[in-house]
Amino acid sequence: MFLIVFAVWFEHKNLKQDSKVVFLIEKFNHGENIVCKEGNVSNKFFNYESGTQSFVSKKDNLIIDIRKCEL
Structure with missing residues (x-):
C-alpha cells in the first residue's frame, strides 16, 4: 500500500514540475x-538549452537551472 501511495505522490509531483x-x-x-x-532571465540575454533544461548567458558563462526559477 505504501508503494502505491508513494508512486502516486511522486508522479503528481513530476507532472506539476513539468507543467x-x-x-x-x-x-x-x-x-x-x-x-x-x-x-x-530573458531571451535577450540568455538562450534556453533543452538538454540540460537551463538558461545559458549569451555573454558570460552563467548557467541557470530552470527549476530554480519561479512563475
Missing part, C-alpha cells in the same frame, strides 16, 4: 522576464 517548466519556457520564448534565484 511549470513548460509554462516558463513559453514565457521565455515570448520575451518575458523570468525571475530566478541568480537574477532575471
Whole structure:
C-alpha cells in the first residue's frame, strides 16, 4: 500500500514540475522576464538549452537551472 501511495505522490509531483517548466519556457520564448534565484532571465540575454533544461548567458558563462526559477 505504501508503494502505491508513494508512486502516486511522486508522479503528481513530476507532472506539476513539468507543467511549470513548460509554462516558463513559453514565457521565455515570448520575451518575458523570468525571475530566478541568480537574477532575471530573458531571451535577450540568455538562450534556453533543452538538454540540460537551463538558461545559458549569451555573454558570460552563467548557467541557470530552470527549476530554480519561479512563475
